[in-house]
Every structure is written in C-alpha cells, then in structure tokens.
Amino acid sequence: METLPPERLLAxxxxxxxxxxxxxDTVFAAGSGHPGGSLSIAEILVALYDxxxxxxxxxxxxxxxxxxxxxxGHCCPGLYGILAMHGYFPxxxxxxxxxxxxxxxxxxxxxxxxxVEFNGGSEGQGLSGAVGMALAAKMDEKDHRIYCIxxxxxxxxxxxxxxxxxxxxxxxxxxxAVLDRNGLQIDGPTEEIMSIEPVAERWRAFGxxxxxxxxxxxxxxxxxxxxxxxxxxxxxxxxxxxxKGKGVSYMEGTLSFHGKAPSKDELAKARTEFDLAERRxxxxxxxxxxxxxxxxxxxxxxxxREYAAPERGxxxxxxxxxxxxxx
Numbered sequence: 001m002e003t004l005p006p007e008r009l010l011a012x013x014x015x016x017x018x019x020x021x022x023x024x025d026t027v028f029a030a031g032s033g034h035p036g037g038s039l040s041i042a043e044i045l046v047a048l049y050d051x052x053x054x055x056x057x058x059x060x061x062x063x064x065x066x067x068x069x070x071x072x073g074h075c076c077p078g079l080y081g082i083l084a085m086h087g088y089f090p091x092x093x094x095x096x097x098x099x100x101x102x103x104x105x106x107x108x109x110x111x112x113x114x115x116v117e118f119n120g121g122s123e124g125q126g127l128s129g130a131v132g133m134a135l136a137a138k139m140d141e142k143d144h145r146i147y148c149i150x151x152x153x154x155x156x157x158x159x160x161x162x163x164x165x166x167x168x169x170x171x172x173x174x175x176x177a178v179l180d181r182n183g184l185q186i187d188g189p190t191e192e193i194m195s196i197e198p199v200a201e202r203w204r205a206f207g208x209x210x211x212x213x214x215x216x217x218x219x220x221x222x223x224x225x226x227x228x229x230x231x232x233x234x235x236x237x238x239x240x241x242x243x244k245g246k247g248v249s250y251m252e253g254t255l256s257f258h259g260k261a262p263s264k265d266e267l268a269k270a271r272t273e274f275d276l277a278e279r280r281x282x283x284x285x286x287x288x289x290x291x292x293x294x295x296x297x298x299x300x301x302x303x304x305r306e307y308a309a310p311e312r313g314x315x316x317x318x319x320x321x322x323x324x325x326x327x
Contacts, residue, residue: 004219004222007285010281010284012047012050013218013281014278014285016042016046017274017277017281019045019046020039020042020246020248022077022080022081022084022085022091022094023035023038023081024248024262024267024270024274025095026077026080026081026094026095026097027097027262028262028264028267029095029096029097030099030261031098032098032106032260033077033098033106033259034075034077035248035260036182036244036245036251036254036257036258037072037075037182038076038077038078038081039244039247039248040180040243040244040245041078041180041215041240041242042078042247043215043217044149044180044215045078045082046082046218047222047225048068049082049083049085049086052066052222053065053066053068053145054066055086055115057086057114058087063142064142064143065144066144066145066147067117067133067146067147068117068147068149069117069126069127069129069130069133069146070108070118071118071120071124071126071127071129071150072120072150072151072154073119073120073121073122074107074259075180076104076107080113081094083113083116086115088113088115089113089114107121117133123151123153123157124154124160125159126148126149126154127148127150127154127163127164127177128159128162128163128166129148130146130147130148131163131166131170134146135166137174138170138172138174143174144174145174145176146172146176147175147176147177148176148178149178149180150177150178150179150180151180151185152180152182152185152196153185153190155179155190155196156190156193156194164203164208165206165207167235168206168234172234173231173234173235173236175236176225176229176236176237176238177235177236177238178237178238179238179239179240180215181199181215181239182243182244184244184253185258186259200212200239203237203239207234208234209228209234209235210236211228211236211237211238212239213238214240214241215240215241216242216243221238221240224238244257244258247273247274248269248270249269250266250269251270
C-alpha cells in the first residue's frame with residue numbers, strides 16, 4: 001500500500017475535526033437530530049470525499065461521478081457537513097437543518113439537496129438501492145463506483161441480507177459497503193437487542209470480500225478502500241470499528257446522544273474539546289515536514305474540487321496498521 005504522507009494525514013484529520021464541529025453545531029441549531037452515529041463516521045466520510053470518490057460539486061448530477069448512499073440516513077448531519085465542506089451548498093445552510101422549508105431535512109432527500117443520491121432512513125433500504133446503482137453501472141458499462149454506509153443495527157434487517165445476496169450473485173465488484181460498527185443502536189447495544197455476530201463471517205458467507213479496520217484511523221480506511229477497488233468479481237464489505245459520539249467526551253460510547261441535541265452548556269463543552277483537539281493537530285503540523293507539492297496543494301480551494309480516485313493499491317490482503325490519531 002502507498003504510504004500516506006504525514007502532512008496529508010494531518011490535513012485529513014483537520015478535515016474530520018471540522019466535520020465534527022459542523023455536526024454538533026448543526027444538531028444544536030436544529031434542537032434535534034442524531035449526533036452520535038454522525039460523529040462515528042467522520043473519518044469515513046472524509047476519506048471517501050477528500051481522497052477516494054470521483055465527484056464534482058459544480059456538477060452534482062455528472063453521469064460519471066461515484067455515488068455514496070447513506071443507508072443509515074438518520075446520520076445525515078455528517079453527510080450534509082461533508083457536502084457543504086465541498087461546496088455542494090453554502091455552509092450556512094447547515095444551520096437550517098430540520099427547519100420548515102429547508103432542503104436539509106432529518107433524513108436525506110434525493111432531489112432537494114445537491115449531492116444526495118438516495119432517500120436514506122428506512123432500515124436496510126440503502127444497500128438495496130446501492131446494489132441497483134451498481135448493477136445499472138455494470139449494464140451500462142460505466143466505470144463509476146458505488147459506496148454505501150450502513151449501520152450495525154441495520155444488519156438485523158432481512159432486507160440487508162437480500163441485498164447482500166444479490167450483490168454477490170451479480171458479482172458487483174464496483175460496490176463497496178462500509179459498516180459503522182459502533183455497537184450501539186437506539187434501544188441499546190446491538191448484541192443485546194439482536195446479535196449480528198459473527199458479522200464478518202456472515203458477510204463472507206454471502207460471498208463478499210471482507211476487510212476490518214479501525215474506522216477512526218484514516219490510513220486504515222484508505223487502505224481498505226484501495227483493496228476494495230482492486231478486488232474483482234465480488235463486492236467488498238469494510239467493517240469499520242468505531243465509537244459512537246467519537247470526539248465529544250460525554251457522547252462517546254453512550255446511548256443518550258443517539259438522537260438528542262446537546263444543550264447550550266454541552267455545546268460549549270464540545271467546542272472546548274474541539275479547540276483542544278485543533279491545537280494538538282496544529283502542534284503536530286508544526287512538527288511535520290512539508291513537501292513542496294503539499295505546500296502548493298494546500299493553497300488550493302477546498303470547495304467544489306473534483307477528486308479523482310487515487311490508485312492506492314490493487315491487491316487483496318490484510319490492512320497495514322499505521323499509527324495515527326483520530327481527530
């Protein structure tokens with residue numbers, strides 16, 4: 001696997017931290033929403049949109065774009081945040097989440113929000129939609145890829161496994177699913193509500209290539225996505241082990257913020273923690289060497305760029321564990 005330059009890793013960690021700020025601020029402004037599961041996928045969204053997916057905010061319906069389906073649609077504050085960071089709509093729009101007349105509703109709505117590819121939210125439906133998109137791309141001989149983020153509670157739904165079987169049957173190697181394995185759903189731990197283990201073996205039994213990673217370690221996520229791109233003849237499932245509420249101490253690993261907005265005091269505490277994390281990243285950046293190419297690239301606008309999927313490796317295998325702190 002290609003080694004991620006230290007300065008680029010720091011830049012991506014800063015992006016994940018910015019996304020977390022947007023998530024918490026957005027849910028606070030709305031007075032409701034789902035911060036926990038949105039925070040747990042911050043690094044996954046940054047890895048996809050900043051490094052892997054082929055997309056262009058100035059052409060949201062570009063035929064050859066890669067597509068992301070957020071099956072766990074209640075975690076749309078994360079999706080909306082990364083889309084705003086890429087210029088699909090003004091960042092200021094995030095403050096209108098769940099407001100009457102806003103294009104940012106409590107679940108993604110195809111046709112209302114630029115960059116949204118699927119009406120996510122109903123458990124299990126997103127993966128079926130992603131399978132349909134991937135099959136259509138194959139039939140049309142298109143080379144774009146389909147990505148789908150699912151929740152671990154969703155894996156209790158039969159529709160997920162119907163889609164899993166179809167994806168394997170049609171040999172959809174242009175489909176990569178990411179399972180946010182944070183271990184918690186609205187009613188409690190997944191293993192107490194209805195166990196999904198051994199989840200990796202289940203996906204393998206359905207004919208999928210399976211890779212397990214720490215979902216907060218960006219190099220591991222990127223390596224897994226590269227392995228998926230190089231896998232032929234079958235879809236790939238990336239099981240991302242995450243922490244619900246990651247990055248906010250009082251939300252981490254708790255059920256209470258599955259679907260609750262922070263109070264004013266809690267918002268202030270989260271912002272203080274983000275400021276501390278930002279100072280730590282700044283200290284790391286100051287100590288890290290910068291290449292001339294990276295210095296030039298960092299001056300470019302972040303919004304509205306088209307990101308070509310880099311060739312980060314093509315062979316299957318275990319993920320190389322690269323030290324690096326999640327934001």
